[in-house]
Amino acid sequence: MQSLIWLAIAIPLASAAFLLLAGKRADAWGHWVGVVASSAAFLVGAGALLEMLGQDAANRATTVTLWEFIPGSDLSVSAGLLLDPLSITFVMLITFVGTLIHLYSVAYMEHDVARRRFFAYLNLFIAAMLLLVLADSYLLLFFGWEGVGLASYLLIGFWNFKDEYATAANKAFVVNRIGDIGLIIAMGMIFAAFGSLDFATVFAQAPEASTATLTGIGLALLLAACGKSAQFPLQSWLGDAMAGPTPVSALIHAATMVTAGVYLIVRSAPIYNGAPDAQLVVAVVGAITLLLGAFIGMAKDDIKKALAASTMSQIGYMMLAAGLGPIGYAFAIFHLVTHGFFKAGMFLGAGSVMHAMNDTVNMRRFGALRGVMVITWVTFGLGWLAILGVPPFSGYWSKDKIIEAAFVGEGWQPWVLGGAALVGAGMTAFYMSRLFFMTFHGKARWEDDMHPHESSALMTVPMMILAVGSAFLGLFLATGDKFTHFLEPVTGHAEHHDPVISIPVIIGLTLALVAVGTVLAWMRYGRADVPVEAPAGSLGTITARNDFFQDSVNRAVFQRPGQHLTRTLVYADATIVDGAVNKQARGWARLGEASRKLQTGQARSYAATMLVGVIVIALIIVVGGL
């Protein structure tokens, strides 16, 4: 099955092409083609996983070379897939969660006329994402990297007949592309330093490369990761990306695509291992983002935007972990997997709620949904417990490890990074509880025409499966450090380090903060009445509601000057560059006009001119002695 792993990419890709080209004939059944394709990819992945588990830990990396992608004289890249524990983890996550979301979407998108197109895009996304994680070279990874960007663009803009949705799609793609510059430059650096883009070649040579080179590459890769994973300072697109249908938010903007940045950094571990400065920057960016996202999440009333902020924050955790080096890599991926489950589950829950509430997203209009949507309440609740890090649910096993790892180190770093992670946990508890209570508890604040009801089985079953994952996957994988050992061939073995504070204290502090956050949220949003209209709020609330004015900043710093620049350039091109050409043409015309005046038409003047000319020539000949 491992050698057939290319089928996991090919099948969804073919299905996407088929669905796009099939036309209206396939409208009735096309979505099932999409589901089957995604399931097939999962089966291929599962087969490969089983085969891999049957092998020794040392031999678990397989490279499948398909064809010569770029047979250049200097740069030669093959279209090869690298199947190792890290990539198979992603394959499983993507295909499993993806298939569930496909199923969910069959019901969720039931009334959309363009459902077939939606599934085509979803399949395209699956294919691209699998290519991203299976690629055996940076170039091929970039291929998938851009592919998921495209799928994300298409899906965010799925309802792009609304102007703001189209804008959101554009924003996502463009911000992602800013990150792509980083990846392109990183590839340039890698090619310059190692002469190849293959992971195998590059990682084999990485330890010998200079720290400066590795730092440069690391920072460039970080830029790419920031774009794709919505990390500071390229986080602004994620909130707007919620314009897409909710299954998209669940799949792409929570579980898989946005975590590609983390994948990139973990995949590039050999490079980061040689560049401590780059690692530190990664960790700091992660820390900043996790606080930023949590802070924003505390103020958002839009359920999807709150979840998006939470995603940002959680990916911040992962980045922080990835920036810690070998001790963090495995936990970053671990958290990524558990987060994939519980966040996808919660997004699907949010979708279920929206479905019931006529696509309302304002949580101030929710409340008391526990009674009417029991399954959603339970599944969402399990996700909530998981993200809070309440033992024994999944999140506890992954997040707590990250917090512990963040406290490892020397100097100021453990205190700052660990502190951020710790505070973040409390904030997470607050905003997630706020979301949970505002939606499911308290008094019903529905508008009059709302008739909330539980969603159909096609939607609830995936939610239930994900909820089970949210509840027990962490425990299962953490038992005996199964998962970290599984990843060890890729992430490297981490020596045990003691955190600056002892582990039980950290656990205790974390749980205490989580408890405080939850209780605070209960006091304000569970027990007390939530006003339907958002109160004016403090400066902090306003700041968070407006995403730290990131859009205003971007507008003021990039968009406005950019528009002015283009406008000026358009003007300058017409007046200066083209103007210079036209002006000199006009100059020649004027010269012609002027010399025309010399032609007076007076024969005697011409004669005089001739005579003077003769004299001048004669003088030149005589005086010049020619």
Added chain:
Amino acid sequence: MVNEVLFWTVALLTVIPSLALIFAKRPVHIAMSIVLVMVGLAAAYVGMGAPFLGMVQIVVYTGAVMMMFLFVLMLVGVDNAEDLRETIKGQKWIAFAAAGGLAILLIAVIGDATIEPRTGDVVGNPEEIAMVLFSEYVLVMEVLGFLLITAAVGALVLTHVPRLTPRRTQVELQAARVAAGADPVNKPMPGVYARHNALDVPALDPEGNPIEDSVSRVLEVRHQTQDGAEFRAQLEDTDNPDHEARPHGAPSRDSDTRNTREGEEPK
């Protein structure tokens, strides 16, 4: 043969008349001055051992070329004295400066030149010239012949005035005249019936009115015609006494007015 007398004679004979080119007003005077110059030059040629050329100079230039100039002058109007005021701004100064500069330049160059005259005296008499002309330069001669013929034909072409409209025949002229309102028949002879055949008396038409045109125009101009009315009255007196009641002179008009043809002022 080259002596000072000859040189100075020639110099005065050429330079002074040639100045007429610049200062004289009447083209005829200028042409005559140039004739003088040509004769002076001919003298110089003869003096410098080119008697044939001197003769040719006189024949061609004074005899042919300058005469042709005079003919043309007569064709375009001899008597127009030219206004010597300059119309083009600065042309006068440019002209004098350029001519003066040219003269100075040429004289300077000539003065600078070193020429070693060869001894021996070659006389360009007709035989000598012919020997060279029809041996060494025979081809040039032929070409010159072509040139002269071409020039003659060219002059004809240039001065020939093509007929711009087709020639009008008598028939067309006649038709045009009738169309303009001319009387198609012959004019009646002057005189009143057979009674009177005087040329100065207009004929009378059948109603007895005088036909003014029948009298020669020359007589009208001279006011030597007679009024036909008188004779008519005489006729009436003899044949039809009833007409006597008609007041005398009523049909007759003032002779001046009568004699005036349409569109013509009385002289």
Added chain:
Amino acid sequence: MTAMSFVYLAAILFAIGAAAVLLRRNAIVAFMGVELMLNAANLALVAFAHMYAELDGQIMAFFVLVVAAAEVVVGLAIIIALFRARQTISLDEPAELKG
């Protein structure tokens, strides 16, 4: 006094002819100026022939004479044609040469 004096004389006559061409508006007079210039050149040729005791200069002068005759014929014909067309022979009149 040598034949060289005649060359000087020729130079002066040539300059006078040139001045006439530039100064006179009457085409015929200007044309006479041209003739004077040609004759000045002829004089120089004859003078040189005399100096070098060669006939070639005279032959050349002869040719010039013939060419001048041809030129006069055509030139005067042009002047007449000009006069017919414009009723004037002023050189300042025809302004078609104006650019």
Added chain:
Amino acid sequence: MFPYLTVLIALPAVGAAALWALPASARSKARQIALGVTVIEFALFAVMALQFDKADAGAIQFSETYSWIPQIGASWALGVSGIGLLMVGLAAILVPLAMMSGWRDETDATRIRNYMALVLLSQAFMVGIFAARDVFLFYVLFEAMLVPLYFLIGGFGGAQRRYAAVKFLLYSLVGGLIMLVAVVALYFVGPGGEQAFLIDNLTGIEMSATTERLLFLGFFIAFAIKAPMVPLHTWLPTVAEEAPPSTTALLVAVLDKIGTFGMITLCLVMFPNASQWAAPVIIVFAVISVIYGALLAIGQKNMLRLVAFTSVSHFGVMILGIFVFQPTAMEGAALYMFNHGLSTAALFFLVGFLIKRTGSAELSTYGGLQRVVPIFAGSFLIVGMSAAALPGLSPFVSEIMVFIGAYPVAKVAVIVSAISVVLAALYILLTYKKVFTGPEVPSLAGTKDLSLREKLAVWPLIIAMLVLGFVPGLAIDYVSAPSADAVAHVQLEEANA
């Protein structure tokens, strides 16, 4: 050996002559005849391409050398390396498609006949230029090319077409004249004789540094005008705006490649030292082109001008790839010449179809077309994404090869140029957003989707881009050896110096 190249040149030329000789009664069939000729041309090219020895792609193949004007050393010398083959192929592929895209642009039978004949004539010249192995022949065709184009632009375009045609002509002539001086000078610098202008005889000749530099500049300026490099680019937007889109497609997609093609096959080969000498400045201008073109594309309100400016940007990338003298970048640039042809031609075709439907090229008149014409929108998005170098579509491979290949020697240039990746996304997505997304514009409600003819014109290009996007090796095999040769040539000279 069958003289493929000569026949490839002669066939369309004869076709054009035949069209002009066509009796008035048969003029209505002019389109079909012209298309038939180009299809035969393409088939012939396909046969030739199959016989091309890929393993020896760096060598000149299908060589033909006949004496032409021996007195001045000019020969009728043809031959193609892998790059030349691709370029000839581009001409063979795009001309029939351009004809199809402009099938209904004209209604008058005589005008249709003239249009088709002119397009055929320009195809003959295009093939000739890419196949020429003689500098003089190259120059003659280079200039002769202007004639059909002048009439195509000036005779069939928009309101200001005459201005555009004259501007195009003047720009090209200025370049051509400078080149002419260099060509003449080359005769005296080179070996002379009856084959004085053969490129092979002009490589590696000894000349002083100043001479070489001047000659290089003579050729390079002409090529920089053709491959619109800032600040010599302003003719292109004007022409694009006024000329019929199918003509512009040919112009930008094929003809402008003469610039970059000439840089590789003439400038680098004949004047390696001067190329080295000028490279830093050229790279700076190339980078300026990349960014400047992209920024101006964003600022355009007219779609045709917009596409023209995207090409300015892309040509900048190609020139950057050529003048860093790295095998990978050179391969990328050569590949980009082909891929950009596919991509831009398709883009111009689509914009042309859109304008044909509504009569307006102004972005502001559009909106919400995606739901009205979904197939059109999808095709436009794919083609647009190819212009933005999205992986999976062939331009990506070439662009990334240029960037990666150039990075080791021109870091700053690559980093600055990479910004164009974002700018490209902006200009394509903003255009797509303005035209296809958002609320529907009522006046556009009846707009028709792509017709079969239009699909036939555009989809082959999309398929080609997809195939080459996933298996770029198909094309790289052709450009790899010649690119490496060109680079080796320059670097060899460097080693000697």
